[in-house]
Amino acid sequence: MEKFEVSILGCGCALPTIRHFGASQVVNIHEKLLMVDCAEATQLQLRRNHLKFNALGHIFITHLHGDHFFGVIGMISTMALLGRTNTLYVWGPEGIEQALQPQIDIFCQGLTYKVEIHELNANRHEKIFEDRSLEVYTIPLRHRIPCCGYLFKEKPRLPHILRDMIDAYQIPISQINNIKSGMDYTCPDGTVIPHTRLTTPADPPRSFAYCSDTIYKPDITQYLQDVDLLYHEATFTDDEEKEANRFYHSTASQAAAIARDCHARQLCIGHFSSRYNDESLFLQQAQAIFPNTVLAQENLTIQL
Amino acid sequence: MEKFEVSILGCGCALPTIRHFGASQVVNIHEKLLMVDCAEATQLQLRRNHLKFNALGHIFITHLHGDHFFGVIGMISTMALLGRTNTLYVWGPEGIEQALQPQIDIFCQGLTYKVEIHELNANRHEKIFEDRSLEVYTIPLRHRIPCCGYLFKEKPRLPHILRDMIDAYQIPISQINNIKSGMDYTCPDGTVIPHTRLTTPADPPRSFAYCSDTIYKPDITQYLQDVDLLYHEATFTDDEEKEANRFYHSTASQAAAIARDCHARQLCIGHFSSRYNDESLFLQQAQAIFPNTVLAQENLTIQL
Numbered sequence: 098m099e100k101f102e103v104s105i106l107g108c109g110c111a112l113p114t115i116r117h118f119g120a121s122q123v124v125n126i127h128e129k130l131l132m133v134d135c136a137e138a139t140q141l142q143l144r145r146n147h148l149k150f151n152a153l154g155h156i157f158i159t160h161l162h163g164d165h166f167f168g169v170i171g172m173i174s175t176m177a178l179l180g181r182t183n184t185l186y187v188w189g190p191e192g193i194e195q196a197l198q199p200q201i202d203i204f205c206q207g208l209t210y211k212v213e214i215h216e217l218n219a220n221r222h223e224k225i226f227e228d229r230s231l232e233v234y235t236i237p238l239r240h241r242i243p244c245c246g247y248l249f250k251e252k253p254r255l256p257h258i259l260r261d262m263i264d265a266y267q268i269p270i271s272q273i274n275n276i277k278s279g280m281d282y283t284c285p286d287g288t289v290i291p292h293t294r295l296t297t298p299a300d301p302p303r304s305f306a307y308c309s310d311t312i313y314k315p316d317i318t319q320y321l322q323d324v325d326l327l328y329h330e331a332t333f334t335d336d337e338e339k340e341a342n343r344f345y346h347s348t349a350s351q352a353a354a355i356a357r358d359c360h361a362r363q364l365c366i367g368h369f370s371s372r373y374n375d376e377s378l379f380l381q382q383a384q385a386i387f388p389n390t391v392l393a394q395e396n397l398t399i400q401l
Numbered sequence: 402m403e404k405f406e407v408s409i410l411g412c413g414c415a416l417p418t419i420r421h422f423g424a425s426q427v428v429n430i431h432e433k434l435l436m437v438d439c440a441e442a443t444q445l446q447l448r449r450n451h452l453k454f455n456a457l458g459h460i461f462i463t464h465l466h467g468d469h470f471f472g473v474i475g476m477i478s479t480m481a482l483l484g485r486t487n488t489l490y491v492w493g494p495e496g497i498e499q500a501l502q503p504q505i506d507i508f509c510q511g512l513t514y515k516v517e518i519h520e521l522n523a524n525r526h527e528k529i530f531e532d533r534s535l536e537v538y539t540i541p542l543r544h545r546i547p548c549c550g551y552l553f554k555e556k557p558r559l560p561h562i563l564r565d566m567i568d569a570y571q572i573p574i575s576q577i578n579n580i581k582s583g584m585d586y587t588c589p590d591g592t593v594i595p596h597t598r599l600t601t602p603a604d605p606p607r608s609f610a611y612c613s614d615t616i617y618k619p620d621i622t623q624y625l626q627d628v629d630l631l632y633h634e635a636t637f638t639d640d641e642e643k644e645a646n647r648f649y650h651s652t653a654s655q656a657a658a659i660a661r662d663c664h665a666r667q668l669c670i671g672h673f674s675s676r677y678n679d680e681s682l683f684l685q686q687a688q689a690i691f692p693n694t695v696l697a698q699e700n701l702t703i704q705l
Contacts, residue, residue: 111478118445161507174415
């Protein structure tokens with residue numbers, strides 16, 4: 098099956114700790130890499146995860162807090178040193194251009210490639226990008242400043258060809274794509290073989306949603322129905338719900354409630370506050386509501 | 402003896418590697434911390450070295466290349482989260498204000514403390530700061546953009562008091578500082594005890610110079626005479642001297658020649674290009690010219 102996996106480069110919160118890097122993940126869809134959030138030191142983590150800088154086409158920023166953004170300029174700078182030529186797309190809420198473009202102008206003179214910055218309306222759920230295999234949507238979140246999550250949806254794929262049947266009917270290779278696309282095959286003697294006899298149904302398209310940072314916001318479940326993997330922030334354990342509300346963050350149980358209510362297949366929680374020295378309580382609290390939960394951790398890759 | 406030590410947080414070059422962090426060092430003089438250069442991820446390294454963010458009073462930036470500067474905004478941001486109140490002084494060549502202030506304005510609204518940015522003339526050797534125990538001077542270097550090194554000089558210290566003599570003459574505690582400062586002591590019976598009989602000479606003041614990034618520039622030795630510890634960049638091994646010249650960097654032997662010619666007590670070399678997988682050749686080449694050389698490495702602390 099074609100690759101769809103999520104690598105966690107960092108799952109810490111604003112304050113640096115010895116245990117966690119700042120927020121960043123890389124989504125690999127069919128060998129195309131997309132980054133979500135880019136804290137300071139993300140480029141070091143990219144190296145450690147043996148991910149190729151220049152296979153990365155897009156950086157999606159959720160909001161303009163440093164622990165989700167300060168790594169972008171270093172990434173852009175390093176990509177230039179590595180001789181990048183293909184355009185890099187950087188997406189984020191309003192203000193991202195003003196935050197980034199002057200830094201590029203000062204530190205990346207004579208850039209070898211183009212950086213296209215796209216400002217988004219963080220209050221809307223809308224499709225912001227698509228290509229042959231993928232669609233990306235915004236998810237309106239609620240934090241202290243404008244903030245949106247992202248939903249990555251694989252496009253419907255083609256059915257699997259049945260090799261044995263192709264061989265049996267001696268169907269030429271040139272017809273394979275037509276059959277996959279739903280055309281029946283007509284043999285030289287005029288017999289028509291329905292395409293459904295030559296294929297098995299496509300794998301269902303997969304999806305990944307990234308929701309961080311946000312206060313508990315149950316209405317986002319409408320955008321997340323049946324998502325295969327939900328990454329949802331859980332900055333605090335349940336006993337700190339007041340603190341969570343105050344800083345527009347979520348608790349472990351709230352993250353799990355979102356996963357349950359949108360019928361996610363799997364939940365991954367992260368963005369742990371630096372006050373915690375281990376995260377077992379987060380896991381326990383989330384699993385009580387949504388059993389198929391894992392804790393985010395650096396260098397963890399989840400296959401979809 | 403009062404503390405004077407240098408901790409290396411990162412000694413890599415522009416491209417991130419798994420082996421090295423970007424350039425940054427912390428100088429501890431009498432428990433005051435001063436930072437020189439501040440690459441991305443410096444704040445993580447500060448944590449790992451158990452150095453206190455808010456004991457740091459100054460950040461000295463040599464030049465406005467990202468691998469010496471991109472960590473500053475994260476440091477400022479984290480210091481605010483930690484509730485800093487005392488002023489932070491950031492020093493660097495012309496342009497540093499324009500590079501930093503807009504970032505502070507966007508990401509650090511309602512900062513709990515003051516950030517004072519001082520632009521320096523990187524072509525001059527001059528005293529830019531002093532306090533009770535320390536003087537800081539610029540060292541004009543030559544790189545692709547304006548760049549200066551820094552010389553940290555301890556001020557002359559007071560002589561050591563001889564406890565036995567104080568006891569023998571029953572000299573009151575209130576007189577100790579006067580005696581240290583050079584006053585003789587007059588006993589109740591009128592006998593005068595010269596201060597030199599009551600003290601041993603002060604330890605000689607110590608100094609540390611940081612020279613990175615620069616092409617081989619022999620004239621800087623006039624500012625570095627008898628320095629206790631010289632940190633000098635050695636981006637390339639000797640066989641890459643052409644490459645070093647082309648990018649305005651130095652080789653291992655060139656760094657060692659500077660140390661030899663300024664009669665440094667010890668040399669530390671760093672800023673190794675990412676093309677090298679180990680640095681033993683650097684050490685060999687430098688030690689052939691200046692035996693008391695060490696290789697920089699992350700988390701190394703050198704006592705002066």
